[in-house]
Amino acid sequence: MNASATPEPPVVVIGAGPVGLAAAAHLIERGIEPLVLEAGPVAGHAVRSWSHVRLFSTWAELVDPAAEKLLAPTGWTAPDGGTYPTGGDWAERYLRPLAGVLGDKVRTDARVTGVSRLGRDRVVDADREQQRFTVHVTYGDGTESRLLARAVVDASGTWSTPAPIGGDGLPAIGERAAADHVSYRVPDLKDPDVRARYAGRRTAVIGSGASAFTALAYLADLAEEAPGTHAVWILRRGISGSTFGGGEADQLPARGALGLAAKAAVDNGRADAVTGFRTTAVEEAGEQLVLVAEDGRRLDPVDEVIALTGFRPDLTFLDELRLGLDERLQAPVALAPLIDPNQHSCGTVYPHGVNELSHPEKDVYLVGMKSYGRAPTFLAMTGYEQVRSIAAAIAGDREAAERVELTLPETGVCGGAGLFDTPDTQDTAQPADGGGCCSAPVTVQIGAPAASASGGGC
Incomplete structure (x- = not known):
């Protein structure tokens, strides 16, 4: 050379x-x-x-x-x-x-x-x-x-770069002003300061994917220990057969279990589901926030918002x-x-x-x-x-x-998150969170003691 x-x-x-x-x-x-x-x-x-x-x-x-x-x-x-x-x-x-x-x-x-x-x-x-x-x-x-x-x-x-609350892909009016009460991450409720932020409070969880499932499961667990803790799950579309993911059909069992945990939170009264709600504004109501949809609906005030609408x-x-x-x-x-x-x-x-x-x-x-x-x-x-x-x-x-050297597991989840709020579209509703191994944490207990089992995103 x-x-x-x-x-x-x-x-x-x-x-x-x-x-x-x-x-x-x-x-x-x-x-x-x-x-x-x-x-x-x-x-x-x-x-x-x-x-x-x-x-x-x-x-x-x-x-x-x-x-x-x-x-x-x-x-x-x-x-x-x-x-x-x-x-x-x-x-x-x-x-x-x-x-x-x-x-x-x-x-x-x-x-x-x-x-x-x-x-x-x-x-x-x-x-x-x-x-x-x-x-x-x-x-x-x-x-x-x-x-x-x-x-x-x-x-x-x-x-x-998490996505904002607004249903049109832009920050909702008032979202930036409410930044002290809005989080775009799944909370670590083992952290005392974070736990105090949500314990005994009413929290809106926005999103329909694994990250939202995680937050709902976390808050449901917290509600058992801290009376008054409640979640309001906000979905931009309706409830369908695939809303809660692949469940037992998912070849990644832990991922399928996430949706089942979210469903249990709703079924057990730890969370209320609000469907077809595309947020356009976040208004202050004293120390609380009111979410307003583009169709004019206004939700009861919440103390915190966890926005898990993707990345x-x-x-x-x-x-x-x-x-x-x-x-x-x-x-x-x-x-x-x-x-x-x-x-x-x-x-x-x-x-x-x-x-x-x-x-x-x-x-x-x-x-x-x-x-x-x-x-x-x-x-x-x-x-x-x-x-x-x-x-x-x-x-x-x-x-x-050009040689394929990998076999991927099936998700057991159907597509179509871009379709709107029709609750009867069984095959047109895919989770719309941030997904992924490095970007969207999720939670479920998997063969571990309750004290140490949380969730994961890959």
Whole structure:
């Protein structure tokens, strides 16, 4: 090799969550240098923020094969594959040691603020694909840098951008003013301060997916210990046969059990269900809040609101790239029809990789929860298969990139969350929360003592 030759720049991976770290492991396996940039102070920062939640995937489904190969020489022992970790377990027992093995290939407190082609904005065609990517980064101390990359894998997730309360996708009038009494996360009721916020109070839970099921189950448990605790479950659509998820038909049993827990909360009087309610305003009523629907209905005052209406991808720092995204879901155009809750039918989304995740801008990939855009119900093992395929493609092994190496469980949940409030559409109601392993915590007791069993989101 010519000593004066310019070294090949790394593949930049944005986000040091489960899928981002797995991407690095697969790239290393292919002999490609990765550089993982994590906006948070530690790897797995988003997962740690829901550390109190138990996942509905087992350890066997949460450890990436290439990552396990990297960890093996360190003496790391895989946890019991049939058990269900919490988010904290996942972060501490897997993500932390994996980031440790990757060493200086992972930079924390490094927020990506822009990605483009070197010397080319999105308008310029000339020699575009011959230019390296330029990645602008702001560090925790306020300094900035510009890095070059041969490819970019965005695994930054959607956790930082929850959807608002408003039924039209915009913040409801008064939502921002009521921020002190609105949460967009499943509460950790083991935290004394959080527990005091909801104990003995009336709380509105907005959403129809696994996260909402979790919050309802948590609040129902709290009601047994704190009299006066009550939930008002607000759904934008009607009650149907699939409102409570896949139940016993779900091939991930813990996920199916979530909907049954939510149903029990309603049946036992711990929660009231309000259907066809699309919030347009949040009004103050003394120390309480009144939710107003676009059809004029006004609910009785509540003390707190937990909005679990989904998540969205942050695409602002990718604005100079030519992405091919579905106009509804903000997911890659080839992937969107497979996951669109407006039309997705019962069963699984088939495993997918580089073909479904490619964009007009060559060598840019959105992976993990971010690849699903606004669609729900993402599984960690889906992300692991995505990055296995993409690493193979970057390495030039097209045969491996297009080979399916994963069998996904069926959800047992039917699609159609985009349809409105008709209660008789048995096959047109899919959960519309944030979904996913790194973004939407859920809860259910799974083979563990009552004191330690919570819920999980993958």
